[in-house]
Amino acid sequence: MKYLDQYRGTALVHGLIHEIERTVKHHWVIMEICGGQTHAIMKSGLDQLLPESIELVHGPGCPVCVTSLEMVDKAHAIASHPGVIFTTYGDMLRVPGSREDLISLRASGMDIRIVYSALDAVKVAQENPDKQVVFFAIGFETTAPANAMSVLQAEKLSLKNFSLLVSQVRVPPAINAILGSPGNRVQGFLAAGHVCTVMGFWEYLPIAEKYKVPIVVTGFEPADILLGITKLMRQLEKQSYAVENAYSRVVTREGNQPAQGIIEQVFMECDQKWRGIGMIPASGWRLRPKYHGFDAEVRYSVAEINTNESTICIAGKILQGLAKPYDCPVFRGECTPAHPLGATMVSSEGACAAYYRYGRPI
Amino acid sequence: MCLAIPGKIIELYETNGLWMGKVDFGGVTREACMSYVPEAKTGDYAIVHAGFALNLIDEGEALETLKLMSQIDMKDIPE
């Protein structure tokens, strides 16, 4: 595939690894904050090639994992309404709420449908005028333009039976929170290339300046990731803290202006709870009051639901680098290494769960 | 958040007031919304996420990046 295969070459990868080895003289803790990058690193085993002095930490970069328990429970409550067709991106099906998940709700007869595009959810609403269609609009900034467009389209088509359950999260406030937390060990960031495709990288300049931490916008193919790490290492070794762009074939400083315009029109910033972490100020987007007619939280008045985080949840400590994925208690005790029940996590095979499955010692 | 792949725009058209296009990912084609890349022409490559083209791929930058990566690669590698 064009623009994909060329960035996977073995010669490129080995060359970049050698350059990283030549450059690195100290121990560095760096973080990537994108589920897609975690997956790419684990799938190619890049972490096995990097020198040991680079400690690569995986940040809260999967919108599926960080969707708050309250929001997941709200989704389940809405999906349980008879007469509702609940549409969602595939990843969300397996995410456990306090009591159940969308899979078990589907098994008990609820109409729950996977869509690939937010516009497909709008189509479902057009094709089922006698039902209420709710779309679970989750995602980072990458998905916000798509989710926003579904609202505008529904408005244009005067659909009365379409609404959005919104759980949008933003990366820069999360980076701020991580860097600002006591005990933070992260010294450099690989910024998520597709988030920056939409938003540009201008938002990261004040962060790099404030915390004196280098940030490199990085892509997803093996050579892209290693180029990002190379640039980060070069900066760290010479104590610079600039924002660099290693994914320039799709990322520019300003990002996609039409997309940002639509986001601005449809969404407004809000405080957002991140599952397992807590409330990060201004880290989310919600529908503007003008679009409350399409807000499922308004339409269904899902009041404060009694949430109950399962006690067998995997304890992270990953951000602190105090535990590595294979220290995860799931792999000890009653779950044998050959049968990691549930360790495949929420996304498709080896996606966000990548480091739990791929990272097991052989 | 990040599963987006490059594809070639092979058709552009309007549906229900939205600017849409057909994208070829190399043996698989799918419709994608082109509203965020109004400057797109057929033959251009775009990065597509969840049925939306998020940006066009800059061929010049793509080649520059490859060049940068392989220049690093071409340095003497001690055996």
Place this chain on the structure above:
Amino acid sequence: MTESVLNIEGYMCPLPLAHNERIVLAHGSGGRMSFDLISKLFLPAFDNPILRLGDDAGLVTIRGEGDTTLARLAISTDSHVVSPLFFPGGDIGRLAICGTVNDISMLGARALYLTAGFVLEEGLDMETLQKVVASMQSAAEEAQIRIIAGDTKVVQKSKADGLYINTTGIGLIPDGIDISGSRARPGDDIILSGTIGDHGIAVLAARGELKFETDLSSDVAPLNGLVAAMLGAGREIHVLRDPTRGGLATSLNEIALQSKVGILINEEAIPVRPAVQAACEMLGFDPLYVANEGKLVAIVEQGSAEETLARMKDHPLGKEAAIIGKVTENRQLHVSLRTAYGTTRMVDMLSGEMLPRIC
């Protein structure tokens, strides 16, 4: 959870639920959950030495007087519930014939007879049924088997996706053939008969829910001819498996568990069509987990791979066959994959449904 202080280290990946109380779609996707359902519910209930062998077909020995072996039979059954009924490259009828013929063939048996049971949905177009039956006869001729018994039931509207078919097959295992999922040995070579993922992606495209188009066809085909050609090489074949639902990865994991060995495969050696690759990239799938209906994996005695491979490549269904890996001594019974970069990663069984991802 009200806190003014952020608990950054509390970030965790929420563990998915176990789904033990009800059947969910994942129980049928051929992966870990299907495997568990079989091993925890069905096998203990039906327990007997034949089932305990764990292969796709049951091996039955017919004994004569004085405890002589008159014949060894391979018997297998398969139910087909595919939607849509017709897809590029095949249909539910062809699938029903080939699926069972293939299961029989994986024991090295010569497939002879099939039965066919139909569950028809009220309202099913007669023309549709005629087409399916014609396709079944055509596949039966291709596989050189005969359909000798059958059954028909009709259920109320919306209870059968149009049509479900069950086929049960019988084959004769030639003398001297001992092929089973438990016979893989460290040092054995692993051969794959062709490209993976064609069927799963073709059917997914035909279903239309994800609205993508492709020229891909299902690879559904009867493999008994290919198996006969391979056995004719006279070399030691230890294991044969057709990687259907759950994909190549699941089949290899099952074999590793059955044989109590490890498996190491080479990513670069595994043939994948560009269109399958593209669809998987778009949806976030891994071709290793996508269903096939006309491919097999052969695990052969060390040193005999090249000859078996040559035989396979001579056959129309084995043209793209390749040696993809080796059986190892790995006592953790894992399947590992070596990437193009020389790194290794684990390849687990498919756990549940494959879900398209945005993350």
